[in-house]
Amino acid sequence: MFRVKAFCLIEAIHLATGCPRLAGRLIHPAVVCHVHHWTKRSTDSMWSYRTGPNSSGEAGVSALQTKIMEQGELPVLLVNEVGGVRGVLKAHVEFLKKHFHLITMKEFLKNKKHWSKKVQAIYLWWHKPIIDRELLESLPDLKVIANSGVGMDHLDLKLISSFGVKMANAPHAVSSSTADTGMALLLASARRLVEGCQTAVSPDTECFADDLLGDEVTGATLGIIGMGSIGYKIALRAKAFEMKILYHNRNRRTEEEERAVGAIYCTKIEDLLQQSDFVMLVVSLTPQTHKLIGKRELELMKPTATLINISRGPVVDQDALVEALQTGVIKAAALDVTYPEPLPRDHPLLKLKNILITPHLGIKTDKTTRMITEEAVANILAALNGLPIPNEVFP
Ligand SMILES: O=C(O)[C@H](O)CO
Numbered sequence: 001m002f003r004v005k006a007f008c009l010i011e012a013i014h015l016a017t018g019c020p021r022l023a024g025r026l027i028h029p030a031v032v033c034h035v036h037h038w039t040k041r042s043t044d045s046m047w048s049y050r051t052g053p054n055s056s057g058e059a060g061v062s063a064l065q066t067k068i069m070e071q072g073e074l075p076v077l078l079v080n081e082v083g084g085v086r087g088v089l090k091a092h093v094e095f096l097k098k099h100f101h102l103i104t105m106k107e108f109l110k111n112k113k114h115w116s117k118k119v120q121a122i123y124l125w126w127h128k129p130i131i132d133r134e135l136l137e138s139l140p141d142l143k144v145i146a147n148s149g150v151g152m153d154h155l156d157l158k159l160i161s162s163f164g165v166k167m168a169n170a171p172h173a174v175s176s177s178t179a180d181t182g183m184a185l186l187l188a189s190a191r192r193l194v195e196g197c198q199t200a201v202s203p204d205t206e207c208f209a210d211d212l213l214g215d216e217v218t219g220a221t222l223g224i225i226g227m228g229s230i231g232y233k234i235a236l237r238a239k240a241f242e243m244k245i246l247y248h249n250r251n252r253r254t255e256e257e258e259r260a261v262g263a264i265y266c267t268k269i270e271d272l273l274q275q276s277d278f279v280m281l282v283v284s285l286t287p288q289t290h291k292l293i294g295k296r297e298l299e300l301m302k303p304t305a306t307l308i309n310i311s312r313g314p315v316v317d318q319d320a321l322v323e324a325l326q327t328g329v330i331k332a333a334a335l336d337v338t339y340p341e342p343l344p345r346d347h348p349l350l351k352l353k354n355i356l357i358t359p360h361l362g363i364k365t366d367k368t369t370r371m372i373t374e375e376a377v378a379n380i381l382a383a384l385n386g387l388p389i390p391n392e393v394f395p
Contacts, residue, residue, distance in 0.1 A: 074101045075384055076118040078108055078139075080128035088125045091366075092373045096123070099377055105129050117141055121380045123373075127154040136163045144383035146376035147393075149363060150174050150230075153285035153312060157395035167393045168379035171229060173371035178362040179233035182310045183241075185334035186222070186278055189306050189356050190215040215277065215306070215331075218242045223276030225269065225292070226283035226311065227253055234280060235261035246272045273300040278308060285312035293317065298324040306332040310362055313339030322348045325355060336362055 077100035081087035087104075088096065096102055100121070108115045116138050122129070122145045129135065131145060136159070144166045147155070152169055160167055188194060191214040199205055199212065222238045224231045227249035235245050238261075245263040247253075252265050266272040269292075273279060279301060283289045293307065294317040301307070307330055309316055318339065324330050332354040341360055343350055349357070363369065375391065382389045 074099065075120045075380075076101045076103060076115065077380070078103055078105065078115075078119045078122045078129070080105050080125060086126050086128040088123065088373070089369055092370065095370075095373060096377070099381065112138060120144075120384055121146065123376055123380070124148055124155075131155055131160060133159060136160065136165065144168065144380050144389070146170075146379045148369075148372045148376060150178075151284055151312060152393050157393065161395045166383050166389055168376070168383070168389050168391045169393050170372045170375035170379075171391055173368055173375045174363045175229040175233050177365045177368040178230045178310060179237060181336055181358070181362045182230070182234050182280055182282065182308060183237045185308050185310065185336060185356060185358065186280065186306070187217060189308070189332055189334040190217050190220075190278070194356055215304075219244070220277040221246060221275055223247070223266070223272040223279045224263070225249075225272065225279065225281050227263070228282065228284075230310075231280075231282040232257070232261065234282065235263050243278075246276060248272045269297070270300055273297055274302070276305060277302065278306050280308045281311045281315050283311050283315060285314055289315050291315070291317040293321075295320040295323070298329050301330050303328055304331050306330070306334060308334045310336045313337045313341065318349065322352070325349075325352050332356070334358075336360055 077096065079088045079096075079102060081104045082093055082102075083090045093102065103115060103119070108119070117140060119139050120141055120143050122131070122139075122142065124131070124145060124147045126148065136142065142163070142165050145155070145160060145168075147167070147169045150169050150171045152167065155167065157167060192212055196212055199208065219242060221244040222234075224234055224238075224245065224247040227235070227247045231247065231249070232253070235247065238245055245261060246266050247263050248266045248269045252258075253263070257263075258265065266275075279293075281293065283292065289311075292315050298307070298320055307316070307321070313335075315337075316335075321333060325333055326348075334356040335349075336358045337360055338349070338357065343357075349355055363372065379389050379391055383392075
């Protein structure tokens with residue numbers, strides 16, 4: 001057991017550095033000792049965070065915490081607010097307080113002079129607080145900003161890095177629930193679940209119509225654009241639905257990985273668009289993927305095809321999508337992301353019948369949000385201890 005858990009921490013650092021020898025050297029003896037201690041406790045921790053695909057990272061969190069505790073008071077962590085629309089979840093506060101002295105933006109702004117030289121880390125929850133030059137200038141001891149998700153498009157990475165501040169995201173925590181959301185949208189859209197539910201519960205319904213016909217998912221072709229860890233998990237799920245899987249990605253997966261999910265690589269995105277019954281967008285938002293799907297790409301899709309977006313709204317040219325849905329260029333769309341979020345209430349997308357929109361539900365499960373906070377805490381503690389950050393993001 002000890003070996004397994006100790007390996008997990010080493011593996012996390014190894015993954016971050018790409019260097020097993022360095023990882024071995026970087027582990028402080030106190031850390032290893034604490035890992036040993038931890039392995040004797042129950043592994044049923046509510047906070048069972050994983051640093052890597054197969055590792056439990058709590059060892060990393062508690063060990064690093066021990067080191068900080070030995071040196072004195074808890075490091076100060078700035079969050080936007082607690083609870084509310086854009087605040088860290090109340091249920092996570094106890095865990096955060098075990099590792100940090102937590103202050104909110106309100107407290108910070110109220111006594112900026114006192115706090116500015118104390119804040120060492122920021123935990124962004126749902127993209128807040130906004131990180132701009134003014135905030136960065138007011139925090140001379142800030143070491144790290146941890147994001148509560150995988151997408152970093154809301155941050156000016158170059159600006160943050162120019163202040164010597166490190167950044168990290170939470171890719172492992174989010175992948176399964178985001179992939180589940182993608183599949184849920186695909187299935188709900190194909191089988192007209194929302195329409196069906198409305199009919200089933202409507203006070204006007206006297207009998208169920210036989211013509212609420214959907215699209216068969218079994219045997220259909222799914223084109224996945226973006227085959228990172230979320231894209232790959234979608235392929236795993238789609239395989240179980242006996243779908244034919246095409247994918248397009250900057251880097252081709254290994255033959256073994258392709259074989260495991262039965263995915264066929266399309267060098268050209270055009271080939272994928274022309275052949276797919278469902279096109280799922282799973283890319284990060286970057287200058288290269290901004291409006292990746294526009295009028296031309298929509299016209300390449302089959303008129304019977306459905307576009308599913310679980311990445312970021314601006315990956316799709318929304319005006320072109322409205323037109324394509326209104327004129328039957330494609331059959332339907334299912335979007336967990338739009339721009340802005342939410343859409344203005346009079347937006348033309350909201351008036352269409354062949355669309356399904358959800359409120360950025362991707363990561364929203366109790367377990368995933370807890371794992372995100374754990375992944376963020378491990379990232380922050382590594383940064384504050386001068387250790388390689390498990391999920392460091394570079395500009
Ligand atoms: O980026 C992510 O992981 C989610 O969309 C939450 O922001």
